[in-house]
Structures are given as structure tokens and as C-alpha cells.
Amino acid sequence: MGLAAQKRVRTIISYCILGFWSFILLFPMYWVVITSFKNAIDMSIKATYMPFIDFQPGLHAWRYLFVDRLTWFLDPFMNSVLVAFISSTVALVIGSSAGYALARFDYGGRNNSIVLGFMSQRMFPGALFILAFLVMFRELGLLDTRLALIIVYSSGAIPFIVWVMRDFFEGLPVEIEESAMIDGANRLGVLFRIAMPLAAPGLVAVFVLSLIGAWNEYLVALTLTFREAITIPLFMTMQVSQTGYTEWWNMSAISLVSVIPVVAAGMALEKYITGGLTFGALKG
Amino acid sequence: MESKVSRRQFLRMVGGAAGAVALAACAAPAAPAADGGEAMSQEKIVIRYAGLDGMGARVEAFMLPWVEENGYELERGAFGQQELTDKIMQSVATDTYLADIFQFPSNARADVINAGALQEIPTEVLEAIDFDDVLPGIVNTLSWEGKIYALPYDGDIHYYSFRKDLFANEDINSRFKDSYGFDLSPDTGAVTWDQWRNICEFFTGWDWNENGEDDDFGAACMTKRGDTLWWGFNSRATAYAKHPDDDAYFIDLDTGEARLNNPGFVRALTEWVEEMQNWAPPGGTNFTYGDSLNAMNGGRVAQTYNWDAVTSATSPETSVIQGLQGYNILPGSHEVFNSKSGEWDYFDIPSHAPFHAFGGWVIAVSAQVDELAYDAVWGFVTHLTKPESGLAFVTDLTGASPYRFSQMEAVEEFATGPLQLGEEVAMDYLNAARETLDHPNAVTDQAFGGWVQYRDALELGVSKALANELPPQDALDEVAAAFNEISERMGGLQHQAELYARTLGK
Amino acid sequence: MATEPQIYPSKRFRFEIKDNLWKWIFLVPAVAIILILLAVPVLWTLYAAFTDLHLYRIGDFDTKFVGLANFEKLLSNRSFWRTARNTVVFMLGVVPAQLIIGLTVALALNNITRGQKLFRTWFLMPLMVSPVVVSFIVGRMLFQEDIGPINDILRSFGFEGVPWLTSPTWAMVALMAIDVWQWSSFMILMLLAALQGVPPDLHEAARVDGANQLQAFWRITVPLIMPITMTALLIRIIDAFKVVEIIMVLTGGGPGQATESVTLAIYRTGVKGGDLAFGSSQAYFLLIVLMIFGGAYLFLTRRAMGKD
Numbered sequence A: 001m002g003l004a005a006q007k008r009v010r011t012i013i014s015y016c017i018l019g020f021w022s023f024i025l026l027f028p029m030y031w032v033v034i035t036s037f038k039n040a041i042d043m044s045i046k047a048t049y050m051p052f053i054d055f056q057p058g059l060h061a062w063r064y065l066f067v068d069r070l071t072w073f074l075d076p077f078m079n080s081v082l083v084a085f086i087s088s089t090v091a092l093v094i095g096s097s098a099g100y101a102l103a104r105f106d107y108g109g110r111n112n113s114i115v116l117g118f119m120s121q122r123m124f125p126g127a128l129f130i131l132a133f134l135v136m137f138r139e140l141g142l143l144d145t146r147l148a149l150i151i152v153y154s155s156g157a158i159p160f161i162v163w164v165m166r167d168f169f170e171g172l173p174v175e176i177e178e179s180a181m182i183d184g185a186n187r188l189g190v191l192f193r194i195a196m197p198l199a200a201p202g203l204v205a206v207f208v209l210s211l212i213g214a215w216n217e218y219l220v221a222l223t224l225t226f227r228e229a230i231t232i233p234l235f236m237t238m239q240v241s242q243t244g245y246t247e248w249w250n251m252s253a254i255s256l257v258s259v260i261p262v263v264a265a266g267m268a269l270e271k272y273i274t275g276g277l278t279f280g281a282l283k284g
Numbered sequence B: 001m002e003s004k005v006s007r008r009q010f011l012r013m014v015g016g017a018a019g020a021v022a023l024a025a026c027a028a029p030a031a032p033a034a035d036g037g038e039a040m041s042q043e044k045i046v047i048r049y050a051g052l053d054g055m056g057a058r059v060e061a062f063m064l065p066w067v068e069e070n071g072y073e074l075e076r077g078a079f080g081q082q083e084l085t086d087k088i089m090q091s092v093a094t095d096t097y098l099a100d101i102f103q104f105p106s107n108a109r110a111d112v113i114n115a116g117a118l119q120e121i122p123t124e125v126l127e128a129i130d131f132d133d134v135l136p137g138i139v140n141t142l143s144w145e146g147k148i149y150a151l152p153y154d155g156d157i158h159y160y161s162f163r164k165d166l167f168a169n170e171d172i173n174s175r176f177k178d179s180y181g182f183d184l185s186p187d188t189g190a191v192t193w194d195q196w197r198n199i200c201e202f203f204t205g206w207d208w209n210e211n212g213e214d215d216d217f218g219a220a221c222m223t224k225r226g227d228t229l230w231w232g233f234n235s236r237a238t239a240y241a242k243h244p245d246d247d248a249y250f251i252d253l254d255t256g257e258a259r260l261n262n263p264g265f266v267r268a269l270t271e272w273v274e275e276m277q278n279w280a281p282p283g284g285t286n287f288t289y290g291d292s293l294n295a296m297n298g299g300r301v302a303q304t305y306n307w308d309a310v311t312s313a314t315s316p317e318t319s320v321i322q323g324l325q326g327y328n329i330l331p332g333s334h335e336v337f338n339s340k341s342g343e344w345d346y347f348d349i350p351s352h353a354p355f356h357a358f359g360g361w362v363i364a365v366s367a368q369v370d371e372l373a374y375d376a377v378w379g380f381v382t383h384l385t386k387p388e389s390g391l392a393f394v395t396d397l398t399g400a401s402p403y404r405f406s407q408m409e410a411v412e413e414f415a416t417g418p419l420q421l422g423e424e425v426a427m428d429y430l431n432a433a434r435e436t437l438d439h440p441n442a443v444t445d446q447a448f449g450g451w452v453q454y455r456d457a458l459e460l461g462v463s464k465a466l467a468n469e470l471p472p473q474d475a476l477d478e479v480a481a482a483f484n485e486i487s488e489r490m491g492g493l494q495h496q497a498e499l500y501a502r503t504l505g506k
Numbered sequence C: 001m002a003t004e005p006q007i008y009p010s011k012r013f014r015f016e017i018k019d020n021l022w023k024w025i026f027l028v029p030a031v032a033i034i035l036i037l038l039a040v041p042v043l044w045t046l047y048a049a050f051t052d053l054h055l056y057r058i059g060d061f062d063t064k065f066v067g068l069a070n071f072e073k074l075l076s077n078r079s080f081w082r083t084a085r086n087t088v089v090f091m092l093g094v095v096p097a098q099l100i101i102g103l104t105v106a107l108a109l110n111n112i113t114r115g116q117k118l119f120r121t122w123f124l125m126p127l128m129v130s131p132v133v134v135s136f137i138v139g140r141m142l143f144q145e146d147i148g149p150i151n152d153i154l155r156s157f158g159f160e161g162v163p164w165l166t167s168p169t170w171a172m173v174a175l176m177a178i179d180v181w182q183w184s185s186f187m188i189l190m191l192l193a194a195l196q197g198v199p200p201d202l203h204e205a206a207r208v209d210g211a212n213q214l215q216a217f218w219r220i221t222v223p224l225i226m227p228i229t230m231t232a233l234l235i236r237i238i239d240a241f242k243v244v245e246i247i248m249v250l251t252g253g254g255p256g257q258a259t260e261s262v263t264l265a266i267y268r269t270g271v272k273g274g275d276l277a278f279g280s281s282q283a284y285f286l287l288i289v290l291m292i293f294g295g296a297y298l299f300l301t302r303r304a305m306g307k308d
Helices: A003-035 A040-044 A060-068 A070-104 A111-123 A126-139 A146-170 A174-182 A187-198 A200-216 A219-224 A232-240 A248-268 A270-283 B007-026 B053-069 B081-093 B106-114 B123-128 B136-142 B164-168 B170-180 B193-202 B229-241 B263-278 B289-297 B371-385 B387-394 B405-409 B411-416 B423-438 B451-466 B472-489 B493-503 C020-049 C069-075 C078-111 C116-128 C131-142 C149-156 C168-196 C200-208 C213-241 C245-250 C262-272 C276-307
Strands: B046-052 B073-079 B101-105 B159-163 B217-220 B301-306 B325-328 B333-338 B343-351 B361-365
Touching: A003 A248, A003 C078, A003 C116, A003 C131, A003 C168, A060 A070, A060 A248, A070 A111, A070 A146, A070 A187, A070 A200, A070 A232, A070 A248, A070 C020, A111 A146, A111 C020, A111 C213, A111 C276, A126 A146, A126 A219, A126 C020, A126 C262, A126 C276, A146 A200, A146 A219, A146 C020, A174 A187, A187 A200, A187 C020, A200 A248, A200 A270, A200 C131, A219 A232, A219 C262, A232 A248, A232 C131, A248 A270, A248 C116, A248 C131, A270 C116, A270 C168, B046 B053, B046 B081, B046 B361, B046 B371, B053 B073, B053 B101, B053 B371, B053 B387, B073 B081, B081 B101, B081 B106, B081 B451, B081 C262, B101 B106, B101 B371, B106 B136, B106 B361, B106 B451, B123 B371, B136 B423, B159 B164, B159 B423, B164 B170, B164 B325, B170 B193, B193 B217, B193 B229, B193 B263, B193 B301, B193 B333, B217 B289, B229 B263, B229 B289, B229 B333, B229 B451, B263 B333, B263 B451, B263 B472, B289 B301, B325 B423, B361 B371, B371 B387, B387 B405, B405 B423, B411 B423, B451 B472, B451 C262, B472 B493, B472 C078, C020 C276, C069 C276, C078 C116, C078 C168, C078 C213, C078 C262, C116 C168, C131 C149, C131 C168, C131 C245, C168 C213, C168 C245, C200 C213, C213 C276, C245 C262, C262 C276
Parallel strands: B046 B073, B046 B101, B217 B301
Antiparallel strands: B101 B361, B159 B301, B159 B325, B333 B343
16 A cells, blocks of 8 residues: 555544544534424433424524513522623732733743643632632622622632733744833833733633633532522532432523524634633643 | 630631622622512512422412402412422532522421421411311321411322222132132222232233233332332331331330331331332333322222322323222231330231321411511412412312311312312212321321431332341341431431420320 | 644744734733633632531621641542542443444544544534533433333343443433433544544555554554553543532432432532531542642653653
């Protein structure tokens, strides 16, 4: 077998592997989409796979969600939106300033240790925090408020942002900033007018990743919110345990509504996100 | 070092430090997030209600005309079965406002009331709703140290239910009698757990529901940890482990020692594991309460015990056994274990010990109700629990069960009202309810504080036995050890025994 | 771009202009927040682990220091060891599976040119989905025992339906499958980035020297992607130790206690049961294990790679 033929075989095998894994990832998503169009009867006797062929799709789950129970669904949805956006913004501002500072200033030669210190947060198990947070936010009277979640999620995202953004800023040439300063700009102006725009790809990546993290978080939300401030993941699980019956179709519709925005955002910004995810590790 | 820093002080210190940061971090974006005291700014008085989603929806439908008539607004928080208890317990323990009115399981009453989370029910309200009409067994679940803190809503207790039609079938009965030597009774079903076992075995493995499928079994019970296993197991165990001469069931009233691993409980678990593994539908060792109802209503099992035995069985959408079901008090036993003597005592007439399986959902008014909403909230509660409303509730497809003397007499409404039970079934059902709630040897559910933990410990051990991870004795030894440990942490065995005595009305 | 490995040492990136005020204004908020929101819980939990702090106790009690009682209880507690064992089993199940799938798919992806971006984008999808939703979709729906599609397909091929959620072993397998479904993508993307950092001419050179495909892979590619692989593995191992959400949604820890993780046990005793003290001691145990493990891992991998 010649080299070219060998290469062809390798390519074919590669596509087979990729196709297979894509299918594994696709099937559950397909299933949740069709389930959201099923009626109770389509799920009580046997599994059904193809709309119009082995079951007649209906819109009742979507009507349930967007017409019958819209108000009831809207509160947790808005909570999720507000908490995710505000916490990510706060974390972005604070975290990227610190990342910038660690890239540009010398802290007695301990810059790397400081960054490592930030990252050590990742080692701490979430379980260690929830107990303390429950008591801490009780004393502050902040249980069941969005503010509590915003505080926790911001602090959770900051270390990652510091880590990635520091590397990012280090990759930008320092000379532009210095000449701007010689021209009389102050440091804050340099950060926001020069460094930040140049670092936009990195900022987008870490912002979206923080956003997704906050949007999907469950354990802390479960511990700190009760009714007023519950977020989408919490809302979802509360629907399941109602009577022991699961309304699969309604749950599927809710899942899709919670998944589509972040998946769409993530996939649209794929280049940045992959960068953000793999960035730190690549530096070893 | 002696610890003289009180917990509160320490927490304050910690809280203060964290608060400073919180404010620094969130000064800018806090505006849209800060959401305290918004009730003040609205013109309409909002009544906030927290409860189960399903029952809450019915409350909402029922109450909406009243709410609108009075110019109030209703905001309903909907929770899943599990989350509701957790969230109420947490909000109570952390002094966090959850809602003005909440529905909660009466097991949690000691915890909730002692935390000062509830308002005592005013005498006017008690009079307005004719409180004397409520059965004593239910009143017990509403009160603490002689004061009433909650109102009845749903007299949820376990009923034994069985397939009257099968038990009345002569052909089936003669075959049954050949094997077991006694008659199947369409009037009472199994009177003892021994009979229940025989029935379980007999109805497994042949096509008595005549659908051509291999889906016929003796019984289905709630066996899933984190769901309702606590009640599934206790209802099965009371007849063996609750002695008529001894008030206590869970723990000893003198020493506070857990009884969960005594021979009465071990026998119950050993038998139950056998039944659920051999004579229940596939997956029967991990059934939710809904699964066990489905199995009964789907005509796949001959008997079960459950709460809402009526509603789902009458609806043609969920049931194939309308009108075929008989109800009775939970089976009893000739042998009852006597913890004091350490021996099994024999009773000629079977001893019953019906378990007031959590005794029902109750509603109560939070101590944190806004002053402006005070009248609205009490008005709401009164309207919801007065006799007319109560009767409408329990005789409709709500899943709520009767809890008043007057409701026990309302055969007509049950027979021909929305439930359409028919006279015979209605009688059976009401008799079973009354007999259970009025029974001298009834077992009050655990309510002496720490319920969530005790429940969790028991469900953990029992589910290990059901999954064959441990033999019943070992599993219950673990449960008993866990019970004692929890009691220790809740303030000592003696302390818990005292609280237990109080829940028994001692 | 960010995806390419970058090497800086020679480049100047520090300011020469001193600016002490801004230097601190930029850094202090982040440090303060992390320090307080990290230090307070860590210290408070340590304190709680030595007391009998409880949320739901009825009556007037002062919080007492109980010394090591909570830790003694922990070490003798069979339930706790069961959850520890479950957590380790889970980790040992998912991480190698993710590594193998990650490497296979990343190699395939590195091998093609057309459609690479498309696949890469699609593979990102599971990482964007909340674990709660993943556990619901993949777990509750697909592994449903009666009429779930997986059992349905098995039955249509004449096999028995698998008791996914009622058998202790299969329930664990189902959980692992969920985690593998979601997090293999992380491995794929990390390893792909690593593979793309391997200069193709090195590979060619090895081939010219007579090494076959496999030998070239072992001698050239593996050592070069090793550092990233090790980092990715560490991240996944730590996350696997902390698993909780998918379990809450799929099995709640059951049947029995067969799938309860340490974190779930902490939530169950500490938050749900209100036993803050015992919950804290378990949390500390987990923290210490993670610290020791993480430290040893870093030390050993650094040393192993240093020797090569």
C-alpha cells in the first residue's frame, strides 16, 4: 500500500471516528427536541423515535411553557439572566484589571505566586463553601437574594479571569502603552482605551465562560436561594420531584430554553471559547 | 480552651468582614440586584404562598375569586415534594423570609414551631373555621405544647387498598383457599401482614389482569430513598413494632435509645425485602410513591398502601380500576414485639397499629408577615380551611383526604361528587380513614425535631437492605446507631425522648 | 491567537515606568475578594469542624468545642467511607475513559482538514450545557428503564433491558456515561490544541529515519503532548472528585448508597440535615485529600518529565 493510499485510509477512519462521536453527542439532543413535541401517550407505552412516523408531534409542552405558565417561568429565567450577566461583568472588570496589573507591574518578584494563589481556589471543593456561605449569607440577611449569587459567582470567576488575562496582556506589546503614558494618559486610560481593546478576544472568551458557568451553576444556588431568587437549573429540578411522575415533555421544553442561549453563544464564539478553555493549560 | 465565643458572635464577625467586601464588590451593579422590601412599594397587597406545585395550583384556582374580590394579589411559589420541606426547614433555620403562608409536612412542626417561624392561630380564626370539628389525631399534628400553630388541609394517612373484584371472584378464591387455607375477603382485604404476604405470593406470575402480558404482581410499595421510603417502611413495620401497652415506637421514652433494630423492625424489613424483590413489579425496590400508585391503578398489582388512593384511581386517564378498589386500615399482626420485655406477645385478635403516615400537609402563617398584609393573610387562611372549603377540597380531584368529623359523614358527597366513588367505595374509604385517625394504637409520625435527618438515616439503611447491599439486621443496626447519633447531636437522647413524649401528647 | 502555544521569556512585558498607586488599585480588589470569600469559608469550616454546630437543634444550646470528635466519627463512619469509595470509583471510571476518547477523537480531528472547524464547534456543545440538564437529558430520559430509548434498542436486538437505575453497579455506570458524554469534549479540545503544537516536520523526520507510524507517535508526539495531557488530567481528576450535580438529578445517591459521592454526602448532612459540624469535617477531609493528591500529582509529573 502506498503512502497516499495509507493516508486515504487514515482520513476515512478519522471521519468515521468523528462521525461516531458526533452522533453520540447528537442523539441526546435530538431526543430532547423530539420529546418536547411528544404527548403523554407517546411515552407511556413504548419509545418513539421519529416525529410524524411513529408519533404525531404536538405543541402542548411549548404552549404550557410560554402561554399557560409563562409568568411562573419568567422569574427564574430573569434571575438567571441578571445573575449571570452582572456577576460576569463584575468579575471581568475586577479580574482583568488584576490580570493586567500582574502582567505589567512587578510585585516583588512574586507575580507567579500570586497567580498560583488565585488558581489554588480551584482545588477547594465546592462543598467546603456551601456550608460556610449558608451561615455567612444568613448573617448578612442575603439568603434568597440575587446579590448573594452575584457575589459568589463573581468571586468564583475571578481567578480564572486573572489567570487567562494575565497571559493575554503579557502577549501584548508594552511599548504602545508606554508611549501613550509619555503623552500624558493615565494608567486607567491606558487600561481601558488601549490594553482592553487589544485584549478583546481574550475578554470575550473569559466573559462568555464566566457567563456560562454562572448560568449553569447548581449547588450554590440550591443552598443559597429558596423561592424569590431561584435560577433556571434549580427551577428545573423542582419540577421533576413533584409527584413521582415526570412530565418529560414539559421538562424537555424547559431544558431546551435553558440550553439554547448558552450553546448558541458558545458555539458562535467557538474560536475564543476554545482559546479560553485551553489557554492556561497550554502554558503548563 | 473554654469556648466563650458564642456562635452568633462568631458569625457576626465573619459576616461583617464578608459584608464589607460584598459591598465593595457590588457597589456599582447592586442596584438591580438589591431586592429587599419591595412589598412596600406596591399598591396592591400581595399574599405570598409557598407550597407544592400540584396542590398549590388547586389552591390558587380555588382561592382566586376570593383574592380578586378583595382586591389582593396572589403570588404562588411552586416547589417539588422534596424541595418544599428542605426550603422551609432552611428558611426557618436561617430566619429567611420564604412566604406569608406556607404548606408544610406536619413532621417538621417541632422544628418549624420551635424556631419561632410561625404565628399562633388566633382564636377568632379557630372559631371561624369550626376547629372542634377536626379529628383529634389531626389536631395533634397542628399543635405544640397545647397551642395551635397550623391549620389542617389534607388528612394524609396511609390506606391499605386492594382489588375487591379479584378477591370476590369465586374461581380465584377457591384456588387461593386451596393453597393458603383461608378465604380472600372482598370486604376487608388482608387483615394481617401474613395474609398480605400470601396474597402477594399468590397474585405473582400469572395473568390475572388478562392482558396477555407477563406483568402481574402481588403488591407495589413506595421504596425509593429520597422519595417516600420513610412512610413505605414505617407503615409496614408498625404492626410488629408498636405494642399497645407502650406509647413509644421510634425511640424509647425513658432512655431515648432508638428501637429501629429491635426484632419487630427486623422482621418487618426482612419480610418487606422479600416481598419487594419477588412479588413486586420490576424495579419495585426503587419505586417512587407515584410508581407504586401507577402499578395499582394500571391493574398490575393486587394490593398496595398509599395516600391519595382515591383520586388517581377514579380518573379514567390514569386508572383502569375505577370502582374495583377496596380500602381498609393497614393490616395488623397476631405477634407484636414488646420492647419492654424483649419478647413477642401473641394477640388472638390481630393488633393493628395504623401509621399516621405524616398526618398530612398543614398550612401556617409565617411570623414574618408584613403588617400591612396581616388581614389579607388571615382572611386567606380562614377562607381556605373553613368547613365548606375543606369539604369541597377533599371531595374533589385534589388528592386531599378527609380530616374532619363532618367530612367523615359526607358519604353522599364522596359517592356522587366529583370523585364519583359510588356509595360502597365511599363508605369503605371513609371508614378506613376514620378508623385510622381514631385508632387507640395509632402511631404518630416522627415529629420530635431533626425529622429530615432521622428520615434520611432510615431511608439510607432500608434502601441498602432493599438493594441487597446489607442484610436487614445489619442495615437496621446502622439505622439505630445513626438515630442515636442524631439524637446525641440534637441535644442528647434524653432531650429527644422528652420532645418525643410531647409529640405524643404526654 | 490564544489557541497557539506562546513562549515569552525573551520578550519584555513589564513597565519600566513606576506607578505605585495604580499598581495596587488594580490588584487589591481581586485579591481582597478572593481572600475573603476563600479565607472566611475555609476558616469558618475549620472552626465548625471542631464544634457541634447545628442548624436544627430544638431548645437553648451553646455551641461547644468538641475537639476531634467529628473527625473520629468520620473515620469510623461506614456510610462516609462508602461515599469516599464511590467517589474514587467514579473518578477511576470517567477519567481514563475521557482520556482515551479524547485522544482518539483529537487524533482523528488533527488528521483531517475539511470540516475540522465544524467538528470542533460541535464538540464544544456539551461543555456549554448545565450538568443538571445533561443529567436530565442523557440520564433520566435515555437511561429510563421502562421505555427509555437505550433499553428499547437493546430489547429490539433481543437483549434484556438493563436495570440502569435500580442496580447499584449499573447506576454508577450510567453516571459515568453522563460525565463522559459531557467532559470528553474538554479532553478532545485540550489534546487537539496540544497536537497542533507538535511541529509536523519532527514527525516527518522520524518517519524518514525509518520509524513506523506508531513508533513515531510514541517517540515524538506523546512526549510533546505530555505536559498538556497531564494538566488536563489533573483538572478532570479534581472535578471528578467534586462530582455532585449529575448524581443529585439522576439517582439522588441511590440505590441504597451506591452512587452517593462525598460532596453529595456533605450537602445531605450539612445543608439538608443541618449538621454543619459533621458536614464541615467531611468537607475538610475532601479538601485534604485533594491537596495531598494534587500536590503529589504535580510533584511526580514534574519530576517524571524533568527526567525525560
